[in-house]
Amino acid sequence: xxxxxxxxxxxxxxxxxxxxxxxxxxxxxxxxxxxxxxxxxxxxxxxxxxxxxxxxxxxxxxxxxxxxxxxxxxxxxxxxxxxxxxxxxxxxxxxxxxxxxxxxxxxxxxxxxxxxxxxxxxxxxxxxxxxxxxxxxxxxxxxxxxxxxxxxxxxxxxxxxxxxxxxxxxxxxxxxxxxxxxxxxxxxxxxxxxxxxxxxxxxxxxxxxxxxxxxxxxxxxxxxxxxxxxxxxxxxxxxxxxxxxxxxxxxxxxxxxxxxxxxxxxxxxxxxx
Amino acid sequence: xxxxxxxxxxxxxxxxxxxxxxxxxxxxxxxxxxxxxxxxxxxxxxxxxxxxxxxxxxxxxxxxxxxxxxxxxxxxxxxxxxxxxxxxxxxxxxxxxxxxxxxxxxxxxxxxxxxxxxxxxxxxxxxxxxxxxxxxxxxxxxxxxxxxxxxxxxxxxxxxxxxxxxxxxxxxxxxxxxxxxxxxxxxxxxxxxxxxxxxxxxxxxxxxxxxxxxxxxxxxxxxxxxxxxxxxxxxxxxxxxxxxxxxxxxxxxxxxxxxxxxxxxxxxxxxxx
Numbered sequence: 001x002x003x004x005x006x007x008x009x010x011x012x013x014x015x016x017x018x019x020x021x022x023x024x025x026x027x028x029x030x031x032x033x034x035x036x037x038x039x040x041x042x043x044x045x046x047x048x049x050x051x052x053x054x055x056x057x058x059x060x061x062x063x064x065x066x067x068x069x070x071x072x073x074x075x076x077x078x079x080x081x082x083x084x085x086x087x088x089x090x091x092x093x094x095x096x097x098x099x100x101x102x103x104x105x106x107x108x109x110x111x112x113x114x115x116x117x118x119x120x121x122x123x124x125x126x127x128x129x130x131x132x133x134x135x136x137x138x139x140x141x142x143x144x145x146x147x148x149x150x151x152x153x154x155x156x157x158x159x160x161x162x163x164x165x166x167x168x169x170x171x172x173x174x175x176x177x178x179x180x181x182x183x184x185x186x187x188x189x190x191x192x193x194x195x196x197x198x199x200x201x202x203x204x205x206x207x208x209x210x211x212x213x214x215x216x217x218x219x220x221x222x223x224x225x226x227x228x229x230x231x232x233x234x235x236x237x238x239x240x241x242x243x244x245x246x247x248x249x250x251x252x253x254x255x256x257x258x259x260x261x262x263x264x265x266x267x268x269x270x271x272x273x
Numbered sequence: 274x275x276x277x278x279x280x281x282x283x284x285x286x287x288x289x290x291x292x293x294x295x296x297x298x299x300x301x302x303x304x305x306x307x308x309x310x311x312x313x314x315x316x317x318x319x320x321x322x323x324x325x326x327x328x329x330x331x332x333x334x335x336x337x338x339x340x341x342x343x344x345x346x347x348x349x350x351x352x353x354x355x356x357x358x359x360x361x362x363x364x365x366x367x368x369x370x371x372x373x374x375x376x377x378x379x380x381x382x383x384x385x386x387x388x389x390x391x392x393x394x395x396x397x398x399x400x401x402x403x404x405x406x407x408x409x410x411x412x413x414x415x416x417x418x419x420x421x422x423x424x425x426x427x428x429x430x431x432x433x434x435x436x437x438x439x440x441x442x443x444x445x446x447x448x449x450x451x452x453x454x455x456x457x458x459x460x461x462x463x464x465x466x467x468x469x470x471x472x473x474x475x476x477x478x479x480x481x482x483x484x485x486x487x488x489x490x491x492x493x494x495x496x497x498x499x500x501x502x503x504x505x506x507x508x509x510x511x512x513x514x515x516x517x518x519x520x521x522x523x524x525x526x527x528x529x530x531x532x533x534x535x536x537x538x539x540x541x542x543x544x545x546x
Contacts, residue, residue: 182421
């Protein structure tokens with residue numbers, strides 16, 4: 001189905017690897033891109049990470065992740081903003097296509113979802129003042145509604161498109177099939193987003209049953225998502241970027257040999273994406 | 274906050290009880306209503322269930338549940354329809370306000386969500402031909418998107434409102450805060466539904482963390498849902514029915530004494546609904 005030479009590996013898929021192991025694995029398995037988590041980049045050092053990735057020739061489909069804009073106090077929100085600005089600088093340093101943002105959920109002790117969403121929008125606006133001059137696109141990643149409380153109160157592509165409408169230039173979307181596959185409006189909202197806004201395309205699969213809300217994602221082809229259909233919608237509006245694979249799988253893929261995981265990712269892109 | 278004399282107990286909240294125990298418990302604890310699952314009604318016998326409930330004076334806020342319209346074969350869909358017709362008759366027999374419908378998810382082996390949704394709409398249409406003359410309102414209950422694959426591919430109130438628009442008279446909605454609280458469009462879609470369509474209002478709470486996708490619902494007040502706000506939206510369009518409490522809680526409430534559970538339900542309606 002899809003061209004597996006367009007694979008990008010999110011480092012969370014091979015949990016336990018350091019950045020060098022991820023980069024070397026991606027090269028060994030013929031991946032075109034990588035999307036490292038910040039802790040790996042920080043552990044290797046920003047400069048060394050940038051050098052390592054540049055030398056590998058890998059495209060950086062995103063730096064994972066910043067955001068988490070919500071907090072119970074102004075000081076907490078300021079700390080989040082400060083950290084997010086550092087994340088922008090890190091993303092610039094490693095030449096990432098975008099900085100992936102998980103919005104943050106309800107602040108500790110709060111049940112006010114509208115307020116959380118207002119905090120997210122304020123935080124995005126403030127971060128854009130730093131990201132625009134740095135030339136770093138921000139990618140809002142709407143998360144599945146089962147994470148609305150504790151991870152991200154941006155839960156549909158429609159809601160993320162509304163945010164983009166209001167925030168203007170410099171902000172777009174990360175479309176992850178795991179979070180969005182169920183949405184009756186998905187095709188329409190992908191069309192609304194268009195090529196310009198879709199900064200990243202993430203794939204994995206939804207397992208039945210799903211045994212854990214966070215760490216039981218499936219390898220493409222092992223679940224129920226019609227990934228080729230969603231890919232056709234995304235590529236139908238002109239997206240021509242890589243396919244980033246991000247699988248949190250405590251019970252399965254995280255327990256396996258990393259070369260087996262990477263080889264499987266490539267073959268499943270051919271057969272199930 | 275809310276008037277606990279308007280409590281209705283969904284029998285799944287006191288797992289392990291038979292219908293008589295549920296009815297007697299509801300009377301003992303001053304509930305105004307009950308919503309039994311079909312297996313309890315069938316086990317007691319339809320006639321005896323009807324008599325028992327009528328004698329108790331309890332209002333039946335719904336019969337739980339029918340639906341499950343999707344199947345891999347026409348024969349499977351016909352079997353579902355036959356069973357759903359029996360459910361309509363049972364609901365009539367026990368004097369239920371509505372028959373609660375969980376739509377069904379992807380048929381075994383299918384990844385075609387659009388097809389599943391078409392099957393659901395077809396099934397609803399066919400069932401309406403039986404339910405309308407019987408005078409039994411059908412209540413579509415949109416389920417949380419985390420159940421889109423295996424339980425219900427109707428996942429937002431907007432989608433359910435669209436179905437109601439197309440299906441016409443005799444079908445409405447069950448609004449359950451657990452399934453819908455995260456939706457940025459919830460308030461607007463409750464307004465769109467209006468008093469006439471809202472056939473039932475279900476409450477429980479979303480726990481953080483949620484340890485199991487199906488059986489870790491919280492007692493009102495123990496989670497993060499702003500239930501009074503959602504109740505104000507529902508009552509703001511004129512809903513004046515009971516508050517049905519449905520809590521699947523394998524790790525907590527199902528392990529407790531049923532009188533403790535029922536007493537807690539009533540007090541939490543006062544304090545957290």
